[in-house]
Amino acid sequence: KLGLSVKKDENFGEWYSELVLLGEMIDYYDVSGCYILRPWSYSIWETIKDFLDTEIKKLGVENGYFPLFVSQTALTREKDHVEGFAPEVAWVTKSGDTDLEMPIAVRPTSETVMYPSYAKWIRSHRDLPLKINQWNNVVRWEFKHPTPFIRSREFLWQEGHTAFATKEEADVEVHQILDLYRQVYEDYLAVPVIKGIKSEKEKFAGGLYTTTVEAFVPSTGRGIQGATSHCLGQNFAKMFDITFENKDKERVMVWQNSWGLTTRTIGVMVMVHGDDKGLVLPPKVAPVQAVVIPIPMKEFSGEVMMNASAEVVSILKGAGIRAKDDTRDVYTPPWKYNHWELKGVPLRVELGPRDFASKKVVLVRRDTGEKEAVAWDKLADRANELLQTIQKDLLEKARKERDACIEKVSCWEEFMTALNAKKMVLAPWCDETEVEEEVKKMSADGEGGAAKTLCMPFDQLPLPEGTKCFKSGKPAKRWALWGRSY
Ligand SMILES: O=C(C[C@H]1NCCC[C@H]1O)Cn1cnc2c(c1=O)CCCC2
Ligand SMILES: [Mg+2]
Numbered sequence: 001k002l003g004l005s006v007k008k009d010e011n012f013g014e015w016y017s018e019l020v021l022l023g024e025m026i027d028y029y030d031v032s033g034c035y036i037l038r039p040w041s042y043s044i045w046e047t048i049k050d051f052l053d054t055e056i057k058k059l060g061v062e063n064g065y066f067p068l069f070v071s072q073t074a075l076t077r078e079k080d081h082v083e084g085f086a087p088e089v090a091w092v093t094k095s096g097d098t099d100l101e102m103p104i105a106v107r108p109t110s111e112t113v114m115y116p117s118y119a120k121w122i123r124s125h126r127d128l129p130l131k132i133n134q135w136n137n138v139v140r141w142e143f144k145h146p147t148p149f150i151r152s153r154e155f156l157w158q159e160g161h162t163a164f165a166t167k168e169e170a171d172v173e174v175h176q177i178l179d180l181y182r183q184v185y186e187d188y189l190a191v192p193v194i195k196g197i198k199s200e201k202e203k204f205a206g207g208l209y210t211t212t213v214e215a216f217v218p219s220t221g222r223g224i225q226g227a228t229s230h231c232l233g234q235n236f237a238k239m240f241d242i243t244f245e246n247k248d249k250e251r252v253m254v255w256q257n258s259w260g261l262t263t264r265t266i267g268v269m270v271m272v273h274g275d276d277k278g279l280v281l282p283p284k285v286a287p288v289q290a291v292v293i294p295i296p297m298k299e300f301s302g303e304v305m306m307n308a309s310a311e312v313v314s315i316l317k318g319a320g321i322r323a324k325d326d327t328r329d330v331y332t333p334p335w336k337y338n339h340w341e342l343k344g345v346p347l348r349v350e351l352g353p354r355d356f357a358s359k360k361v362v363l364v365r366r367d368t369g370e371k372e373a374v375a376w377d378k379l380a381d382r383a384n385e386l387l388q389t390i391q392k393d394l395l396e397k398a399r400k401e402r403d404a405c406i407e408k409v410s411c412w413e414e415f416m417t418a419l420n421a422k423k424m425v426l427a428p429w430c431d432e433t434e435v436e437e438e439v440k441k442m443s444a445d446g447e448g449g450a451a452k453t454l455c456m457p458f459d460q461l462p463l464p465e466g467t468k469c470f471k472s473g474k475p476a477k478r479w480a481l482w483g484r485s486y
Contacts, residue, residue: 004019007276008275008276009219013147020267023270023279024343025279033142048188048285059131060129061131068106069107070106071105074112089140091103108140109159118254122243122254124244128165136156138157147267150268156262156263162256163242165244165254175229178212181227182213185226190395192215193226194214194459196212196456196458198453199433202455206232210228218402221405221419222483226264234253236256273394280346281344283346283391288340289321289387291345292323293325293348294308297352308356320384348364349362367390410428428480430471430475431477431480432474443484452485
């Protein structure tokens, strides 16, 4: 089947599902909530991983690998850490047709897997800081509707787990990691994000505070949590007895962080940049950045055409560009144009007989459709320049669109109007949890679903003395970003 059968602004859910399938990013699988990551999307994960792995190693983090399975005792060690999540935990209860003595959980996250060892390995301040990360998969038996990359029962992520002698050190790292997450979104995926702190209600229950990068999908008007970096305080140290002897010979608890970014990043990128012709891949993460499509004519065919096409590919590769050609003779050039537009390749390189004769090519941008003729001896530089321009333009376009979807309000009526106009809402808030509960109840109308606080942006607008909470009328403490979300 060629091309999408539904438009992005007609039926977003349908558009997205068809796009990630026809774009050859995923395929379906017979275990519900699980998807196959095909090379076209796995390659994007590898690019994200290469960047992030290099950067966390610069911060002194080392990679390790812990078991997939968690004992029931370890998992339920801390009550409020797991109780809220218990329904999502997957259990192994049998081997063959024999029941296991004790059921074993499949890791939904690895705090309870790793921290008993942390307690063993950390004895003195000389054992600190301890910084271990895992690139792995986790399983959460979600009940909400599964969506490729956005919500699946198994997903890939990295989970960093660090321990420090002081809170100050932990606080610094929380923000260093959060900025790496911002870079993944803005510098690689060309998706703008807002940095902020989660409310007490929305933070990770086992932690002290949660910082987050929040993304936004204009088509649905929904916010989406991009990645989180938590300071756990000493809560897990207390639960797992992770203490050390400080320089004054006192036995004190460590200060910990945990931070994670998942394959959800890929889904957000598809949702933000995709259009009615298909994927629009930011060059930094595109598995193929330029695709050469020769246009055969009587004298420009066979060997001559193949060699010319190969030569253009090697010019591009020589410039460090991920390039390939499509010389399949079973498909026409128009068919190929559609195919590679569907797969979101940033640059198309057309090579017809006249181009060949004059040693030119025609470059076509996937994001704007703009075309330009370029001489072969200018191709390497021009192609790289165009790829950088596309990367920058995608981020600027998405940022402009996202900023246009943030409404600043001061009262409930304005709040609901903005929400129903598919916007995120910036509102002065008294920082009381029952107001969040109230808003959740009152904003849950038919199709939209409830609104929640997405974060308190670090970048706070001025809050004049006497400003009232948009909902409770009590003195507002800070600006909060609210929205319907995934
Ligand atoms: O996973 C985290 C916290 C933390 N885990 C490590 C990476 C960063 C951060 O996400 C929160 N969380 C979410 N979801 C679940 C759990 C859970 O702890 C535990 C039980 C199953 C579902
Ligand atoms: Mg969850």
